[in-house]
Amino acid sequence: MAHIKLHIPGPVEVSEKTFKALCTPMIGHRGQGFKDLYAKMQPQLQTLLATKQLVYLSTSSAWGVMEGAVRNLVQKKVLNCMCGAFSDKWFDVSKKCGKQAEALQVEWGSPIRAEAIDKKLATGEFDAITLIHNETSTGTMSPLSEIAALKKKYPDVMFIVDAVSSLTALPIKFDELGIDVLLAGTQKAFALPPGLAVFVCSPAALAKAATAKDRGYYFDFVEFEKNAKDSMTPSTPSIPHIYALSSKLDDFFAEGLEARYARHKKTNQMTCDWAAKHGFNLFPEPGFESVTLTCVSNGARPGGRTVDVAKLQKLVKDQGFLIDGGYGKIKGTTFRLSNMGDETEATMNQLYAALDKAMLSL
Ligand SMILES: Cc1ncc(COP(=O)(O)O)c(C=O)c1O
Known part of the structure; x- marks a missing residue:
């Protein structure tokens, strides 16, 4: 069956080189070969996340670490920032982890703003917040530096940040931000197959995790730190993914991180231009658009063009491209086009050509 190229916001297209790396012959995870592999990647990961802390590898999707962060770090009450x-x-x-939790809900498409978090944290009720930097369902990016600046005012509150669909597409400087946990799955902007997550913890997060009674084993952050010091993971990891990550990190540094960030910015702007050219509005509040995907309004926002999204998807799929028809309660009233991972101006132009052709039949 012919491959349909992925332009959904994750999983994204995986290169031949990465697939080859996945097929590297197996090694034992307690042997020197594995330690050398992890040790070779550690400085690359630390540069990518701009941190002196050890970066951990979790054989799970992002949710494993997201749930783990709650289990390791919430003792009093967590403020979940929701958009x-x-x-x-x-x-x-x-709540399913048995924690006291409160919702800080804003309208879908709006970002989370620091003032709203500040107001909640001022009550003194919370010892942790969760924040998604780039909300993939709405294509909206919250102002991370502005929010992280609050950490100085609330040093005892754990700032847990999901950068699942933004990490590697723009700079996120963990140590400078002063946050406590930064995590990402690797099937998005990393352009690996699903099944691996990376994360990093502040010394304060590790100290707090050590005092958590019911943090479990698989996602015990203290175990991750202890093992990472020896270039290992707590349990048997997906070694093929780790070979693939190593290959991908080499690609990042061969391209140059700044060039990678500029490429995402450019291809994202091209997608926004494509939407404007066809009379569509964008879904996110202006000024807070994601750089890795474009959430196009298809009636969710007043004005702007609307089309039969299912038909658009089919017409584009017939030309070999998969696009997303909107997520959750904005399915159909939005659609999403991804530019994350390895996409270039040339490959994005192929997608726009297919979309242009499809639009002629709508
Ligand atoms: C921002 C964000 N966080 C978390 C997740 C959950 O990731 P996973 O399903 O890989 O655990 C996703 C998935 O799309 C996401 O986009």
Whole structure:
């Protein structure tokens, strides 16, 4: 069957080189070969996340670490900042972990603003917040530096940040931000197959995790730190993914991080231009658009063009491209086009050509 190229916001297209790396012959996860592999990647990961802390590898999707962060770091009450499907779900997950949780809900498409968090934290009720930097369901990016600046005012509150669909597409400087946990799945802007997450913890987060009674084992942050010091993971990891990550990190540094960030900015602008050219509005509040995907309004916002999204998807799929028809309660009233991972101006132009052709039949 012919491959339909992925332009959904994750999983994204995986390169031949990465697939080859996945097929590297197996090694033992307690042997020197594995330690050398992890040790080779550690400085690359630290540069990518701009941190002196050890970066951990979790054989799970992002949710594993998202749930783990709640179990390791929430003792009093967590403030879940909610602005879309994934950030809203973190509230449910916190409650399912048996934690006291409160929702800070804004309208889908709006970002989370520091003032709103400040007001809640001023009550003194919370010892942790969860925040999704780039809410993939709405294509909206919250102002991370502005929010992280609050950490100085509330040093005892754990700032847990999901950068699942933004990490590697723009600079996120963990140590400078002063936040406590930064995590990402690797099937989005990293352009790896699903199944691996990376994360980093502040010394304060590790100290707090050590005092958490019911943090479990698989996502015990203290175990991750202890093992990472020896270039290992707590349990048997997906070694193929780790080979693939190593290959991908080499690609990032061969391209140059700044060039990678500029490429995402440019291809994202091109997608916004494509939407404007066809008379569509964008879904996110202006000024807070994601750089890795474009959430196009298809009636969700007043004015602007609307089309039969299912038909658009089919017409584009017939030309070999998969686009997303909107997520959760904005399915159909939005659609999403991804430019994350390895996409270039040339590959994005192929997508726009297919979309242009489809639009002629709508
Ligand atoms: C921002 C964000 N966070 C979390 C997740 C959950 O990731 P996973 O399903 O890989 O655990 C997603 C998935 O799309 C996401 O976009």
